[in-house]
Amino acid sequence: MPKTPARMAAKSVPPSTITLKHVAERAGVSPITVSRVINTPDAVSETLRDKVTEAIDALGYVPNRVAGALASAKSRVVPIIVPSLSNIVFLEVIQGAQDVLNAAGYQLLLGDTQFDLEREQALANTLLGWSPAGMIIAGLRHTDRTRAMLKTWHRPVVEVMEYGTKPIDMNVGLSHYKAGDSMGEHLVARGYRNIAFIGCRMKVDYRAMQRFKGLERCLKRHDLPCRPPFSHDEMSSAELGGDALMRALDLDKSLDAIFFANDDLAIGAILRAQREGIAVPKRIAIAGFNGLNLGALMQPALTTIVSPRQRIGQIAATKLLARILGQQSGAATVDVGFSLRAGGST
Amino acid sequence: MPKTPARMAAKSVPPSTITLKHVAERAGVSPITVSRVINTPDAVSETLRDKVTEAIDALGYVPNRVAGALASAKSRVVPIIVPSLSNIVFLEVIQGAQDVLNAAGYQLLLGDTQFDLEREQALANTLLGWSPAGMIIAGLRHTDRTRAMLKTWHRPVVEVMEYGTKPIDMNVGLSHYKAGDSMGEHLVARGYRNIAFIGCRMKVDYRAMQRFKGLERCLKRHDLPCRPPFSHDEMSSAELGGDALMRALDLDKSLDAIFFANDDLAIGAILRAQREGIAVPKRIAIAGFNGLNLGALMQPALTTIVSPRQRIGQIAATKLLARILGQQSGAATVDVGFSLRAGGST
DNA sequence: CTGAAAGCGCTTACAG
């Protein structure tokens, strides 16, 4: 023991940080009992529990989560890794998860990969250093190392957004392929024959590509022409949607419908059509994906596919919690489905 | 020492978790040296550094952040506390902060208060248990205990969103009062005389109330009538904006302009006016606040006040980092200002 | 530039 450890607080002044020990001393019990009152109150007699509670309040004790996490090798933290924070879609999932996890005393640790799987791997690796209780991660596509790392981790992991078989552990999402197919069916049923798909950054936004593939299957089934998707390099935005509409109409006069990869683009297209005096859906039908409320207020109302994003976050968090607490968590995979909301735009 | 500690790994099998010690053994150095290579590489000779780096890579060592945080009493985590995650405004601040902090190896810990200051206090208290390196918190209004707690904490704190004097520590934001006044001046200059303010949950969303107060001051200065604000209990949404517009026109036929507390409401109002055939701005002028890009695509384009939300997050994070690293962080308070974007809607 | 010792504030796994 060093002669005068700098860390040793002078006995006469009140300690700068209140620890379990201080609470224990004041309550006249052992530190362990205090720990139990905090973590498993039912395991302590009412008498002691009251004494300890009094001491905690009197001293304003705040448990050191870091020490607890180190000793128990787990923390009440759950990382959520998403491709991007600028996309409303991921935010709603985060929101849903936050509601459930916060209520249960868990904190979300935020990570975004910028749609880069290598970055995702590095991030997951770092975040594991926090001994999280579980993890929520967007998508079913990861590097092999990320998959291996999370598989051998032996803590609950939920992959969210798209639905698929063989997740790392659990999965909550919907089939973007089927969603694309459904929208195709809708457009064909309404009589459109020359249908294009317009998206953004589809090399990395592979879920948008899946929606296109679904559309493609549908068009082939109906022996209709299938054009390759237009994929812009910029990020999705309403403004880009308007520009893309104009360019598409210019390049291919025969188009009678456009399925945009998301509502932002589609809403921008409708607004632009309004300004340019292009009749929707008479000259060109416009459809989106996501089911933003705003779409329903457009003139004409946007036809879109509604996905329950907040529910995805809630279900994911609920299943994660159940597993963390050792309870029944239900099926490993959940297809939350989607619904097509038909409006006047198609 | 217990006879057979359950935690002791059998010597023959590879350890389930790689620690500093394993790396040190493999590299033939002491654990401290490994720690130095990770945290202060310049303090280690190149020879040892290479050996250690090799060992880290070979073993796939991931530093246990929790242990590091406990030993050093600080972690590379920064909580960001906002009123709500459903509001785009806070998300953009989070995004800005995330970009800067992630790049520097810090993780954001997410907290939302649901606009409840008691909840904010409890949350801040809990999050302090993570020994964060600093904290970002929305708003300048907190409970006295929250303020006291953060003041005595002696780590950097940045309050964001609104600008004001006497922050807890640092502050980055804009004057919502001035913004309201500016919009008032704009409306008056364009000839409007009967101006109303419509917001949502203004008891808790006090920044919206500040914008109203700014408008009020302006109207008084011009000897114009000032109506009390309409404040709806529901959350802001485009749909509500449309409904609010109709109700306001119905209740007060003399209105010639409405300043909505945010663009969501204002955009909804413009879309509703379109559907109802109400001429904007001829019958009623409409203005918003936030500067969403979408507003510029409306017909007519929405007059609004642009606030640099992402920049607020970036500046806040940058100043926080500077202080964490013991560098110059510049002025304690930063007024990021705002600009009025006049469109055809007024 | 490098290392041996002690400790951060909790919880685990016993034992009673």
Added chain:
DNA sequence: CTGAAAGCGCTTACAG
């Protein structure tokens, strides 16, 4: 139901 001992995996503050 309660507690004494040990340890979680790092870093701090010395000393050399």
